[in-house]
Amino acid sequence: MSTAIEVSHLRKEFRLKTAIKDISFSVEAGTVFSLLGVNGAGKTTTIRILTGLSRPTAGDAVILGHSISRELDLVKKISNLSPQETSVASNLTVRENLEFIAGIYGMNKAKTEENTNRMIALFSLEEVEKSKAKILSGGWQRKLSIAMALITEPKILYLDEPTLGLDVLARKELWNIIEKIKEQVTIVLTTHYMEEAERLSDRIAVMVSGEIQAVGTPEELKAQTGTDTLEDAFIKIAERGNVVCGH
């Protein structure tokens, strides 16, 4: 299996805070890699740097052979993001939103139509495809948001807390979709939900106060901490991290 993402000594400092402190990790192609952590752990900042939304203070990341520092334009063409907040054009219909993003990524008319139809089928958006995005429920909007990221055929897909605020049924439905698409694309996921991380992830990195405290499969993390559940493993790692970080 080849390496899709190689993060080396990444650091991000803001005026009053260091959000990420020298983190390194790698993600294998065709897997789901989750960043797990409490609020302010640095998960979203990491995703922002990997997608080019924010520049690192130090360090670099190589995405399928392209450096985010030197070849960001190439990185942008092969990756896409579904942000934490639902990000859709509110007055456009579901179909128009998908077509709009396909056009922005330079797809021709035939390819745009083909991919739009594929996304509508994959995410079961048929019944709402002519509805304006602003009238959709949170669950539908989140599905559309992920479909808008996937329509560009990214090699790397970043899902920033994709099920945040969704009810249990909508969350389960999205998990099924993510399991379906993980065969086509390398996924980096951030989440607060242990059940979600355990069900979807091949490997998990636990972040505490801008540092990665542990990396491994869910089973490896449980074994490392001598716990039976991922939640207990996470709590142990997070508490250990907080002691080390002086919190």
Next chain:
Amino acid sequence: MRALIFSKRTWKEIMRDPLSYIFCLGFPVVMLFIMTAVNKNIPEEAGMHLFEIQSLAPGIAVFGLSFVMLFACIQVSKDRSTAFLLRLYVSPMKPSDFISGYTLPMLWTAFLQEIITFFVSIMIGFTADVSFQPIRLILCLAALIPAGLLFIGFGLLFGSLLSEKAAPGICSVVISVVCFLGGIWMDVDSLGGTLAKICHVLPFYHAVHAARIVLSGDFGDAGTSIFVLLLYSVLIFLLAAFVLREKIQKDLR
């Protein structure tokens, strides 16, 4: 190409908002009818010609453009307040695509608005036995292009700098300034004093004045007004493009 796709989306967002029809297209037309009715009640001996249709139409045309500023401002500040722009920031879109993508649909909206305003003015002119020469109408539309760019520039500037809640408030202040100091509702030239000087320094008077004298066919000092207006338009638009570009780049730091 990306700029065109983005402008198409912005155009759809504007056209699907009912307020666009009310303020951008309906309100100037309503004002034309109201002020024409007011004009009918002004006695001949008052010597007040400001609300006669040939003078009123260019004024209302500039008044309408100030609402295009409001819509440009709302669209930019609304996009900035949602995560929608995040999605576009991670795409291969460049700052120039955003600037063109916001400007083109606003120019198109301004053009449509002017066509409707002058069409209704021609209809009102028929009832008052006033005719508009087609060539002067075309020249007047051309003279309004810098004014359109000026107001779109203001809209992009305020939309880039201010929040979704604050931006419309500032635009309302500018619209009031346009009305009073632009000479739409009062004869600025007869005022004299400091107020007249302020009016002449600002671009709004020149926008209204240039459109009025071009439509009248008396090109007199049209050159001066068009020059001042062009200067303001280029400066404000470049400033707006610079600020929007800086905002995008700041978001990406």
